[in-house]
Amino acid sequence: MKKLFGLMIAFLIVQSAFAQRAGGFRFGMDLGAAVPQNGGIGALLNLEPQILLKDNLAFGVRFGVAGLAKDVTYYNISEDYEGEVSGNASITGTLNYYFNKGNSRVAPYLGAGFGYYALSSVRIDSNDIDQEEVGNLEASFAWAPMVRAGVELGKFRLGAEYNLVPPSNLQNLSGQVIGEAINQYFGFTLGLTIGGGKWGK
Template structure:
């Protein structure tokens, strides 16, 4: 009899957990983005991420993010701070929640497309001031993340790995200049999850 009661109790507990879990959820986050490079300046970001839970611990998602920041450029060996511009990204993500409690640390990764805006940089020397236009473009990159959920609130750390931009540009005076810009950036995000079935 005790075994039967124990079995019934386990079934009820599993059933309650299954009813609590709902696969669809939606994350909205604000945060701070800091590009790599000593001359780069950090800025704000906003992201949206609809997710589908394959189970109560593994989510697949689509992260749509815009980060507004000033990337650093090296032009003919000189380190330059570029204009404040937006960088967008469209990543497929996978997130693994390490616990099934109300406090849920997680790890994850993603891969997809990053879009970079064109920018203007100014180089000053002893005799002249030259303006250089650097074209934007799209690059395939990745992302790694960690953080935790507490109820519906989410605090996350992400590192976005984006290949550097290199090329040749002409200044306003027709001078040919080679440039390189690291495009990777680190972010700290605070957000809220809507849906998912957990309080």
């Protein structure tokens, strides 16, 4: 196993010495802040292997985890309450187009994806609500699109993304829908890319 891992690292390092070319393999890692649409804060981590379909077009599979603290809305209560989400996981197919003709180490990009999101349960953080009355937001799953943009500076990357995940229903113990949690969120990331060649000469 260690030998295989070492061979993979050596392969990526060798690829990094040459210019970006179709057929090249890249591996990216992004870490950053996650901001739910209706307020709150969180963090995210994305791991993404990619293959270059063209010199400036990459297809990838993004494995993402986002931990969020966000507002939960109750239909019959005038206030919003803060819910804590332990973590949302996703697997997303992606396409990135890089605006680079091979003469610069700076490569702005636009990207999009579509994937499967596993949404964890929510715990309500309030002493003013009877927990037995409001129930819980159970774990659920959803298909959703994602759009993003950013710039690569050599092997480093700055990016912003928006995950259009549909809301989840909040049910009480009788099974009635009494509220919802908004799952859409922005991500602002700093990342690193290994392999795939280099931008510019």
